[in-house]
Amino acid sequence: xxxxxAQFILExxxxxxxxxxxxxxxxVVLMFISKKENRTEVENLESDFKTIFRIRFNIYFLVYLxxxxxxxxxxxxxxxxxxxxxxxxxxxxxxxLLILVDYKTKKLKVR
Amino acid sequence: xxxxxxxxxFGEQTKFLAAFIALIAITWVFLVYYSYKRHGTKKTIVYFxxxxxxxxxxxxxxxxxxxxxxxxxxxxxxxxxGGVPLIIILAWxxxxxxxxxxxxxxxxKIYQKRNYxxxxxxxxxxxxxxxxxxxxxxxxxxxxxxxxxxETLKGIKFFEVPLLNFIGWFVLIFFMSIATLLIERSRYSxxxxxxxxxxxxxxxxxxxxVVHGLIGxxxxxxxxx
Numbered sequence: 001x002x003x004x005x006a007q008f009i010l011e012x013x014x015x016x017x018x019x020x021x022x023x024x025x026x027x028v029v030l031m032f033i034s035k036k037e038n039r040t041e042v043e044n045l046e047s048d049f050k051t052i053f054r055i056r057f058n059i060y061f062l063v064y065l066x067x068x069x070x071x072x073x074x075x076x077x078x079x080x081x082x083x084x085x086x087x088x089x090x091x092x093x094x095x096x097l098l099i100l101v102d103y104k105t106k107k108l109k110v111r
Numbered sequence: 112x113x114x115x116x117x118x119x120x121f122g123e124q125t126k127f128l129a130a131f132i133a134l135i136a137i138t139w140v141f142l143v144y145y146s147y148k149r150h151g152t153k154k155t156i157v158y159f160x161x162x163x164x165x166x167x168x169x170x171x172x173x174x175x176x177x178x179x180x181x182x183x184x185x186x187x188x189x190x191x192x193g194g195v196p197l198i199i200i201l202a203w204x205x206x207x208x209x210x211x212x213x214x215x216x217x218x219x220k221i222y223q224k225r226n227y228x229x230x231x232x233x234x235x236x237x238x239x240x241x242x243x244x245x246x247x248x249x250x251x252x253x254x255x256x257x258x259x260x261x262e263t264l265k266g267i268k269f270f271e272v273p274l275l276n277f278i279g280w281f282v283l284i285f286f287m288s289i290a291t292l293l294i295e296r297s298r299y300s301x302x303x304x305x306x307x308x309x310x311x312x313x314x315x316x317x318x319x320x321v322v323h324g325l326i327g328x329x330x331x332x333x334x335x336x
Contacts, residue, residue: 007176007324008172008175008176009172009320012191015191019313020313020316020317021313022313023310023311023312023313023314023316024313024314026306026310027307027310027311027313027314030299030303030306030307030310031299031307048149048212048216058213058216059145060209060212060213060216061213061216063138063141063142063209064209064213064240064244066138067134067138067209067244068244068247070130070134071134071247071248071251072247074127074130074131074251074255075247075251077127078126078127078251078254078255080250080251080254080255083250083251083254083270084247084250084251086246087246087247087248087250087251087270088247090243090246090247091243091244091246091247093243094213094239094240094243094244097217098213098216098217101217101220101221102220104220105220105221
């Protein structure tokens, strides 16, 4: 009979417990027996953009779009039309939100 | 305890598996190369190695627990008795890196302060974006037998995919994003960050299993699982 992940781990607790304890001990040792550096890194998110046909695209947006298109094509070619369309519409939410937030912030900058 | 298995019946019982593998392989190579060029070797290891280890353990446990299985892939890895295709583990590293950066991009536009609230918001958005893509991917994967959910599983399903799977996606991406961001923004040396990203998996793993287990229990209690 199938179990959920937590049930499986609880049944095999003696297998997982030593690994978890070792990991926690190592983390604590690494955190407290080391010097912290005084530099703070500032992320430059602007360099994640590429210009294609005079339009600036975020690299990760393009990768998401690529995955979305390929999976959508596979779904349609699999004759799995309705779930693919429903899933496809839901999966456009991140794309729409990213476009919207870019548009809104650009508009604010112009003002 | 750990073994590698080579399957000679590539694509058995599946449809369009080669296309799915090609998609993951292309995306993975591109993102690893991009991360290497943009952030360097050490940060790339921090972004990709912990999720590879975490997903190997979680997926292997998932298969061993009998909820789902993978057929038709070439290379399988196993740590706790369940064989997981190598490409699935790489796909998880693509998921984390992609959704973490999409979350950063999205939140940086609406909340600029670099604090714990921002880390929480970025991780939440990363998890939600991940679930959105999975709602497209998982039903197609199940239909084409890229991974097969046991039909005896009860509870609410989205085109034969259990609701708890999507919760699992959110929980995994959310906690791994928090861990990655906390380590990335800490003031430790780059070498220390690599070690911390691997050792802290035990803490992240406990958090994932406790939260996922609790949600599963709540679902059982309410009667939707």
